[in-house]
Amino acid sequence: MTRLIVFDVDSTLLAVESLDFAVERALSGLPDGAQRAARLSAITDQGMAGTLDFRASLEQRLAIAGLTREAVEAAQEALRQQLTPGMAGLLADLRKRARVAAVSGGFADLIAPALADLGFASGDIHANSFIYDDAGPQAGVSGFDRDNPLSRSGGKAVVVRALKNQAGAAHAVMVGDGMTDYEAFAAGAADAFIGFGGVAERAPVRDKAPAWARDVDALARLLEA
């Protein structure tokens, strides 16, 4: 009987929020960089706490960011150094007995190489994608693929449900730190939810989560149960 385990990426498999990480790098050194970074972080927290619609959060963050392809590629490489300690070993162990996928409201353009380092094949990575205004290295991110369900609220539930069907899985577990992860479970797409607080402990999620892992060791024990 196939079991599907779906991991969130930002602040779960990675020890940072990938978009904020990329933007903060791009903003550092700009005269108004610190101010823009603070606004960005506030928007992310509102989204994570469930008080701001996901797509609105994405649009607002990209508008503040002013990312170029060059900045995205530099951040993509730097994110490979931001894996949550212990996750690589846990994932390798889980893959012996379950189907493992990564589902993110972040951008594949940023996280795919880091996830490849964690053993994910490209078909097991589900995330948003940027649209650029032209082809060169200085091309700006002008938007994102709005047809991707992950670019809107409730999108993780849509994707997790489809993955469970495709895998013919009898049981799907969602693991993540954010409200969007909990919502995939609350919507019935996943049969179980484990809140992960090893990177960021979000009280509204912790309070709702039927199971809570404070670190990777606790997560491993819960996934064995």
Ligand SMILES: [Mg+2]
């Ligand atoms: Mg997250």
